[in-house]
Amino acid sequence: MILPSILSADFSRLAEDCRDVLNAGGDFLHIDVMDGHLVPNISFAAPVFKWLRPIFPDVFLDVHLMIDEPVRYAPEMVKAGANNITFHVEAPEVRSDVAAAAREIGKLGCHVGITLKPGTKIETVLPALPYVDLVLIMSVEPGFGGQKFMADQLDKARLIKPMLKPNQRLEIDGGIDEHTIGEARRAGIDWFVAGNAIFGATDRTAAIRRLREAINAGT
Numbered sequence: 001m002i003l004p005s006i007l008s009a010d011f012s013r014l015a016e017d018c019r020d021v022l023n024a025g026g027d028f029l030h031i032d033v034m035d036g037h038l039v040p041n042i043s044f045a046a047p048v049f050k051w052l053r054p055i056f057p058d059v060f061l062d063v064h065l066m067i068d069e070p071v072r073y074a075p076e077m078v079k080a081g082a083n084n085i086t087f088h089v090e091a092p093e094v095r096s097d098v099a100a101a102a103r104e105i106g107k108l109g110c111h112v113g114i115t116l117k118p119g120t121k122i123e124t125v126l127p128a129l130p131y132v133d134l135v136l137i138m139s140v141e142p143g144f145g146g147q148k149f150m151a152d153q154l155d156k157a158r159l160i161k162p163m164l165k166p167n168q169r170l171e172i173d174g175g176i177d178e179h180t181i182g183e184a185r186r187a188g189i190d191w192f193v194a195g196n197a198i199f200g201a202t203d204r205t206a207a208i209r210r211l212r213e214a215i216n217a218g219t
Helices: 011-023 046-052 070-080 098-106 122-131 151-163 181-186 204-218
Strands: 002-004 029-034 061-066 084-088 111-116 134-138 169-173 191-194
Touching: 002 011, 002 204, 011 046, 011 204, 029 046, 046 061, 046 070, 061 070, 061 111, 070 084, 070 098, 084 098, 084 134, 098 111, 098 122, 111 122, 122 151, 134 151, 151 169, 151 181, 181 191, 181 204, 191 204
Parallel strands: 002 191, 029 061, 061 084, 084 111, 111 134, 134 169, 169 191
Antiparallel strands: 002 029
16 A cells, blocks of 8 residues: 655645545555654644545545654544554653553554654564554654655564564555665565655656556565
């Protein structure tokens, strides 16, 4: 699946931009929520996708919580329309027991994902594996779009992929474009988050087509 990241959208025309990338071939929408604490940036919160949900009632909203208290705010996010909630193992609220956090978020009826910063060891996600639907590999330092792809993070994907069940997915976010997506696919990635490579393209349909061609070449 290809997930356009709305962090790269034009916020003066957010609905139009989202409709455009979905019509161009994007599968889901990826939404980065940042609190300025866990990562050095502030983005947006539940009101944004609460507003998007009625416009795109059937679109899967993949919400990445880069915040200190993901369990506290997850109910608000799900109520606003999030289909998946991904949280960080580094969040102060959850790092002592990531498995308990995954179970608690799962009680909300949404899908659950777990992720980690590039400097965090992949072993930190293992206690939560039985309780999550996806593992997100960050291939940049989270907080800002437009960063260079960190190819060494694919080692984490290669390590964790054999541990996943058939119904669990491996996702990647950061620096994904037509030049890096094939390598990510070969490492076992199922879901690909792309921001500037899609929203920054003059022809978004052609951009997504090139991404899919590169995925197929990497399979």
